[in-house]
Amino acid sequence: MKSKANLNAQNILNKKFKANVKGYDCHEVDDFLDLIINDYKDFSKKIEERNEYITKLETTINDLRKTQRELELIKARYEERFGNIKSDQKVSLQNVEYIKRINILEEKLYALGVDPRKLK
Numbered sequence: 001m002k003s004k005a006n007l008n009a010q011n012i013l014n015k016k017f018k019a020n021v022k023g024y025d026c027h028e029v030d031d032f033l034d035l036i037i038n039d040y041k042d043f044s045k046k047i048e049e050r051n052e053y054i055t056k057l058e059t060t061i062n063d064l065r066k067t068q069r070e071l072e073l074i075k076a077r078y079e080e081r082f083g084n085i086k087s088d089q090k091v092s093l094q095n096v097e098y099i100k101r102i103n104i105l106e107e108k109l110y111a112l113g114v115d116p117r118k119l120k
Contacts, residue, residue, distance in 0.1 A: 009040040 011034055017024070106116045 007040065009037045009044070012037050012040065 015033070017029065109116045111120075
């Protein structure tokens with residue numbers, strides 16, 4: 001992004017003043033212009049640093065958006081893959097009930113003197 005300033009450090013340095021009868025002290029003018037040049041250099045440097053920082057931030061934002069899209073796709077795949085787990089909880093409870101019933105029946109068989117492992 002280009003600066004829209006009317007002057008830059010080089011323009012100020014090359015500025016020629018017209019001679020006047022009363023005129024100004026040229027050393028004073030030069031010192032003042034040196035201050036202005038230094039300010040312009042500092043401002044230009046800060047603008048360049050900020051533009052670089054903005055570019056880095058934009059790159060980071062784009063990378064994070066890309067990562068977010070990838071993670072959303074992965075999340076959708078996992079939700080699709082494991083979406084039935086909630087309904088499988090009922091099946092798990094039912095399986096636990098079946099195991100309890102089998103244990104009770106095995107205990108009754110042992111009480112009758114029959115080994116349930118040998119039954120086919």
